[in-house]
Amino acid sequence: MLNPREWTEEYVSSLPVGEFDWLEVKGRRGLDLTLPQVTESAVRETLAKAISAFANSGGGILVYGLANPTEIWAVDDGGVDLKVKGSGTREWLEDVIPTLVEFPLTTFNVYAIQRVSENSELAPGRGLLIIEIGDSDTAPHQSVIDHRYYARIGGKSRPLPHRLVADIFNRRRDPQIQIDFWFEEAERRSNFPVLQGQRPIIDTHLHFRATNVGRVLANYVNVVLYLPMSLMPETNLAGGENRELDGKEYLVLTKRNSRRDVVGSEGFSPRYGPSWFDPILPGRSQTWDIFVRDMLWPDHVWDEEIIWELYADNGAVTRGKVAVREISMKT
Structure with a gap:
């Protein structure tokens, strides 16, 4: 698999379709604050849940701007607006992601895929947002929104029971x-040479x-x-x-x-x-x-x-x- 920093619109459309522990895909409405009825509080809540889950499960990739596929992934409604906040969507995500979990997350990258040709399904000024979450040294991470710990289980972000949270804490504290x-x-x-005809032991x-x-x-x-x-x-x-x-x-x-x-x-x-x-x-x-x-x-x-x-x-x-x-x- 290519490094996410090298992903293109064409490459993203070829990603496997289905639910995976390492990949979660969301549509335009999952992030685009320029759309009516899309609130920042709702975006932060779902993002905090996904960030907690990936960071507690060895890392993964979150993609915004794709529609639910039939056979292959397709751009959802022209993609996510690249200026949902004044500084830009990518820059806003880079600022907000560390604050959505406790302990603050440091092992992540955000990439934006933009329109590069007339054949692109991305509308001008819109794109796909790729969030790459690494395997965190400071796990477990708790969502600051609902104060729960999450993990990727069966291709979904699910709350962690106390026993597994304690296990992650111990992995960070104790040697494995x-x-x-x-x-x-x-x-x-032997300090003595083997004699001729004598078989070694x-x-x-x-x-x-x-x-x-x-x-x-x-x-x-x-x-x-x-x-x-x-x-x-x-x-x-x-x-x-x-x-x-x-x-x-x-x-x-x-x-x-x-x-x-x-x-x-x-x-x-x-x-x-x-x-x-x-x-x-x-x-x-x-x-x-x-x-x-x-x-x-x-x-x-x-x-x-x-x-x-x-x-x-x-x-x-x-x-x-x-x-x-x-x-x-x-x-």
Whole structure:
């Protein structure tokens, strides 16, 4: 799709017809204050509702000046007057939009498509108004007209229930961490060379990664893993503790976004300093790996599940699980 700043009258007529969460189209009467019975209060009310909905739903585009289509969009009655206010319709929208929601909206653009040829359906002095609303960092946004929060649901702007409003607040305040897993087979590292004719030892590792997919830095991340004992080697090198859950035995491990610097050595072994938390920035991740049994597992192991609990700063605890057979093998 073209950037809205590049839209033309012809391009707008080719937009998909229907109701979409990312697009809302209104006719001339939705904005043109030069028409009788079109009041500024009504325009502000419907505009505030749409702005709140798009800003709370990841952004979208609002178009004024198109008629309800049969097959394709057409200009409604010559389009919207480009001077509904003294400074111009586009300039008036740029001034009024930030004031229609609380918190004030900053991530938006307004464009006007004007008549450029004799074949245009736009009348002289009229046009199509395109309002592009971005994904807002300060959501949720409340309409200042009716003091409601809206979102785009099923192609319409609908009031948000309290639970979803609270969820949007938390997304802005707390880090959003995504967990994923994969297996990998790797040759065991050794300080001694492999002798001629000797086969290298292949170990199986379970890797898991915590990725910050939100916009807030994650200072403290704790991941508690419940690993089926049937997945673990007979000699436990991972630490943790054994625990029974729903009649099954698990090894419970806790991993944190902490690191320890090497501060010296003791014989052939490194000596580590105290641990410190390494924050996970938005878009960044931290990965851990755990030794597991080799891949020649009996069928029942593939049906086992890994359970995890995630604690990130002061956010709500999130929980999940994944079947062993659903975890990919990296080659």
